[in-house]
Amino acid sequence: EPEVTQTPSHQVTQMGQEVILRCVPISNHLYFYWYRQILGQKVEFLVSFYNNEISEKSEIFDDQFSVERPDGSNFTLKIRSTKLEDSAMYFCASSLQAATRSFGPGTRLLVL
Amino acid sequence: GENVEQHPSTLSVQEGDSAVIKCTYSDSASNYFPWYKQELGKRPQLIIDIRSNVGEKKDQRIAVTLNKTAKHFSLHITETQPEDSAVYFCAASVDSSYKLIFGSGTRLLVRP
Numbered sequence: 001e002p003e004v005t006q007t008p009s010h011q012v013t014q015m016g017q018e019v020i021l022r023c024v025p026i027s028n029h030l031y032f033y034w035y036r037q038i039l040g041q042k043v044e045f046l047v048s049f050y051n052n053e054i055s056e057k058s059e060i061f062d063d064q065f066s067v068e069r070p071d072g073s074n075f076t077l078k079i080r081s082t083k084l085e086d087s088a089m090y091f092c093a094s095s096l097q098a099a100t101r102s103f104g105p106g107t108r109l110l111v112l
Numbered sequence: 113g114e115n116v117e118q119h120p121s122t123l124s125v126q127e128g129d130s131a132v133i134k135c136t137y138s139d140s141a142s143n144y145f146p147w148y149k150q151e152l153g154k155r156p157q158l159i160i161d162i163r164s165n166v167g168e169k170k171d172q173r174i175a176v177t178l179n180k181t182a183k184h185f186s187l188h189i190t191e192t193q194p195e196d197s198a199v200y201f202c203a204a205s206v207d208s209s210y211k212l213i214f215g216s217g218t219r220l221l222v223r224p
Contacts, residue, residue, distance in 0.1 A: 031210065042217055043148075043156060043201060048210030056210040091155060099144050099207060103155040 002026045004104035006092050012110045013082055021077045021107045023092030032075045033093040033101060034067065036060070043091065049075065082111045114139040116204050118215030126223050131192050133218045135202035136184040142204040145178060145185045146212070150199045159200075160187070192222045 005024045013019050025032050034046040047057040049067055066078045075094075079086055089108050093101040115138040125131050137145075143164035148156035162169045162176045162185065169176050173192075178185040189196055202215040 033210070033212075043203075043214040045211045045213065050210065058211070099205070100146065100158060100161065101212060103148075103157070105155050
């Protein structure tokens with residue numbers, strides 16, 4: 001069964017640095033998402049992407065965040081200037097319809 | 113916006129007993145309610161979902177019930193096994209929206 005993949009699995013960065021988290025959604029899926037989960041807390045919606053544009057975003061997704069689908073397979077999340085509070089597990093997800101989402105394994109981001 | 117409350121935060125049951133986890137939601141327009149199981153350090157995995165045109169759905173030992181009038185839905189696990197131990201998240205969304213809002217999670221421990 002196809003799965004969403006994410007790289008890297010872990011990323012450590014210094015505060016103020018830019019990071020790019022990468023995702024390869026399931027190939028025939030049309031909707032792409034990023035979620036984050038701070039340790040021990042709930043999964044939080046960041047942004048959804050459909051038809052090459054952001055379709056919806058949360059209040060967490062401020063100007064420091066951006067998403068891109070640079071080619072037909074990758075979907076990236078960029079954090080321009082990381083803050084300590086950005087430390088979390090970041091999950092990419094994709095879906096064929098705007099409902100059932102398949103999640104990737106996550107990237108654990110640690111900002112020092 | 114939508115808010116999803118989940119109870120209890122932790123649940124400990126004896127192997128073979130049943131477990132029930134309850135969620136309430138605030139947006140009456142929500143019509144899609146998935147449940148995810150998340151094992152430690154792993155991705156959330158969809159275990160069952162229900163749409164608002166259905167009151168109950170069952171898949172082997174797992175069932176979900178939905179009360180649209182009261183705006184609550186529940187996960188029922190029967191004949192629990194140690195491998196059911198995980199964190200369970202409920203979620204809600206409106207089909208026309210891309211945002212999936214998660215509950216705070218229930219840590220289920222099944223004692224052998």
